[in-house]
Amino acid sequence: MSSHLHSVLPWAVRRTRLPLLALPCADCPSERAGTGDGRFRVNANGKLLDVWLLVNCVVCDRTSKLTVHHRVPVRSLPAGLLAGYTANASALVADTLLHPSTARRHRFGLDWDGCWELHAPPVPESPWPLRFAVGFDDPVPVRPGLLIARGLGLSRSEVVRRVKIDVPLNRRTKRDFSFVLV
Structure with a gap:
């Protein structure tokens, strides 16, 4: 077996939809909300604007508001951004x-399952x-071990045995990485 790496295969992790929010509902016992x-809802009060992102409970469909901007002067928002909110x-x-400050401010997590x-x-034979x-x-936060096992059709124990990687296999990551299959 040659130690020279012959091929580099690109893999891409892509979002298929927005994640659910781990956010308790005020009306029912559900802990999940979706977008x-x-x-957006934009409300003007004189020269001040409020902007909210509307989210719905996945069980009872109750609408809640996540504050994006609170009482900001109209002129402080770029015209393109304001047009994006209204459209x-x-x-x-x-x-x-997906901005980390939104989740921190409103105390919710993101549920990325599915x-x-x-x-x-396809993986070549040689x-x-x-x-x-x-x-x-x-x-998208994924565990490299789970991602590699899914992509190669291997068990996780076989991934541990056959993969050389610089990041921990069982910790979630959102950053690009590479690995070698031997």
Whole structure:
């Protein structure tokens, strides 16, 4: 077996939908909320604006508001950003929801189960060893061991035995990494 790495295969982790919010509902015992269609509410009071992101309970469909901007002067928001809020731009909904300060301010976590997929080319039979480069299009937190096991169709114990990697296999990561399959 040659120690020279012959191939580098690119893998990409992509978000398929927005994650659910781990946020208790005020009306029912549910602990999950979703963004639905991704809507903002913009309210003007004189020269001051309030902007909220609307989220719905997944069980009872109650709408709650997450504050994005509170009593900011109209002129302090760039025109493009304000237009995005009023048009309910889906990219702006995703950016707002995935921004760490939004989760910190409103004390919720993101539930990423079923929200991502792995795009991977087929693994060639030879030459060995193979190097894989994993890239994240969105900040999806996944365990490298689980991702590699899914992508290669191996058990996690076999992944531990056959994979050389610089990041911990059992800790969630959102950053690009690479590994070698021997």
